[in-house]
Amino acid sequence: MKHILGVLVENNPGVLSKVSGLFSRRGFNIDSLAVGVTEDPAISRMTIVVEGDSYIVEQVTKQLNKLIEVIKVENISTDSVVRELALIKVSATPSTRNEIIQIASVFRANIVDISQNSLTIEITGDDQKISALVDMLKEFGIKEMVRTGIIAIDRGNKMIKVNNNSMNNGEE
C-alpha cells in the first residue's frame, strides 16, 4: 500500500542525503521524493511516497524522526490534495498535431513547446490523471518524459506545522 509522508526538515546542505540514505540503508522503498522550501526559508518540506504495510510506515516515520534535522513527519491521507507535474515530449507530425492538442485540452494540459516533429505537454494532476494521459499519448510515440514526484497538502484546517512540544509518546 502507498503512503504519503509530509516531512519538515531543516534547510541544510546534506539533509537530502541523510534522508535518502536512511531509506536505502534500512531497506525501505521510495516511490517518489519531492523537496522544496516552505514559507519559512529555514525549513524545507519533503513529500515522500513510500510503499509498505503499517509496520514499515511506522518504522520509516520513527527512523526519520531520529534524524536531528527532521523536524516533523506526518502521514498525509490519500484523499488530500495530491499533485504531480509532468513534462511529456511527444512525436508529432503535421497530421497528428491537432489530435494531440485536442487530447491535451481534454486533460487541461498545456502545450509548452512545439517543433517540426514534436510537442511538449505540461500536465498537473494526481498519479491516475497523468498515467491516463500517458496512455493516450503512447500511440504517437513518447520521446521523453519527466515527472516531479508527488507533492501533497492536507485539506481544510489540518496542516503540518513546527510545534514546540516534545515528540509523541509511543501511543499510536
Place this chain on the structure above:
Amino acid sequence: MKITCAQAIIEALKLEEVEVIFGYPGGAVLPLYDSLRCSGIRHVLVRHEQAAAHAANGYSRSTGKVGVCIATSGPGATNLVTGIATAYMDSIPMVAITGQVPVDMIGRDVFQEVDITGATEPFTKHNYLAKNGQDIPRILKEAFHIAKTGRPGPVLIDIPKDVQESLIDFEYPSKVDLKGYRPTYKGHHNQLKRAARAIEKSMRPVICVGGGVISSGATGEVLEFANRIRAPVATTLMGIGAYPSKDPLFVGMIGQYGSHAANKAIDEADLLIVLGARMGDRATGKPEEFAKAANIVHIDIDPAEIGKNINTNIPIVGDIKTTVGELLNFDIDRKDWASWLDTVKGFKAESSIEEYWGAGLDPVHIIRALSSRCDDDTILVTDVGQHQLWAGKYFGINTPRTFLSSGGLGTMGYGLPAAIGAKIGKKDREVVLITGDGSFQMNMAELATISQEGLVIKIIILNNSTLGMVRELQEHYYDGRYYGVRMTGNPDFTKIAEAYGIEAIKVEKRGDIDSAIEKILESDRAIIGEFFIDPDANVIPNPGRWDNETHIRRIG
C-alpha cells in the same frame, strides 16, 4: 577579540569540561594541535586512530562523560570509522573531531581527502561538516548536547584546515535550539498506569535490563522496582552491570549465549518488562518465539526501538531513571509472587557447570579465580569472542559501568584501547582486560600507549592459538570443518610485552592459576598474564539442548 577557530574549539572543549582527548595528529589538524598544545587538556597519543575512538568509548563508559577523539583527514578519519560504529551500536556518547582539506579543495580528490561525513552518516547520531568558522561554537555546543542526551551516541565534526585557521568572535551559546531534536524523558502517565496494572495482575513477571539502565543511571531505581514487585531480573549483554549479579532476583543474561535460568524464565513469563534494551537478534533468537506467553511492556528513550524487533503491548517512551521512578509512585501490590520466584529458583538450580577435564586450562576456572579476587569496583574490559562470553557469564558483575565490552558491533580489538580509556577515566580503579590471542593482536600496538602513559592495566590473554568463537561455530554448524581459524604464526606474547617494557607471565598448569592471578592483581605496574587454555573449550557445550529449550536460533 577575535580568536582562531582552532582556539575556539579548545575553549568549547574546556567549557564542556573535557579533560582528556585521545588522538593522532596529521596535516589537516595541525592548527588544532597547535592550540591543544598549551590548553591544559590532556592529549593521549595512540598508535592507530581506531584505538583513539575505542579509548574515548572506554573512557565514556567507565565515567559516564562524553569521550572525545581527534584524527586527521583522509586515512586518519577512515581509521576512526570502526570505533565510531562500535560506539553507535552501543549508544556511547562520543564527539569525534576530524580535520578536512581546505574548503575550496573539497570535492577535488586532493591529498588525504575523504568524505567522512558521508561515510559515517549511517552510524553517527549526527554529523557536521563545518564550512563556516562562525558556526563552530554552535556546532560544538550541539554536538555535545546531542551526544549525551536522549539515546546517547557518537557525533562527528569534520573541520576543514582553513576553517580551523579562520578568525571568529567566540561566544559559546548557553543553550541549543534544535527543532527536530527533543527527546522525551517523562513517561506518558496513562501508559505508566496501564503498565502498573499489568504488573499487578501478572503471575510470572520478568524484568529485562539493557544498556539504557546504565546510561540513564537508573540502577538504584531498578533495584528498588524489582524488589518492590518481586520479579526476577535478566539482562542483555549491554545490560551487564545494570543490576547486581549477587542480588537473589538476578537470573543472568538472556539470549544465544545467555543463562538457562534467564531464557527459561522469559519463555514462561506472562509479563516481560523491558527496560532500555533494543532486543537485538542475539538476545531474542526468533522474535516470534520470544517470550511467547508474555505481554510486553517496553520502556525506552528511543521510540524507534519500541516495536522494531519484538511486538509490544504497552510501549512507553521515556528515560529509564525517570519512568521507573514514576512507576514506583504507583502503589503496585502483587499478591502471589512466591511460587513464581520458587519456580525461577528451580531454573537456576538446573544450570550447573560440569566438571572440566579438557587438555589445557579451563577458561571458566580462570575467570572465576579472577572474579573471586576482584572487588565490585574493578572495571572488567573484554574483547570479542569466547572469552567475552565466559567473562560476561561467569565473572559476576555487580556495579554499573564496570563491564566494558563491544556488544552491538562485536568489534575485535576493542578491549585494549577501551581499557586504556577506562584507566585514564578512573585512575584509582583496578582495570582488568580479558582478551583472546586473536582480538589482542588487532590493536596490540597500543601496548606502547600503556607504556607511554604509565597505565597500570592488568591484561589476561586466554590464548588458545585459535579464533575460538569461529572454531566453535564451525564445530556446531559446519560439522567441524575447521578453516581459517588456527593462529599458527602467533608471537610469544611475553616477549612482545617485554619489548614494550611491560612485565608478563606464562601460565600453563592448572595449579599455577591462583598464584598467577594473585601476582597480576598485586602488581603496581601494567602486567600481562598469558594463560594457555584448551583450544577445544566451547561457550555452549551442547547447542542442541539449548536450541530446544529456548528457541534460540543461532545465526552464526
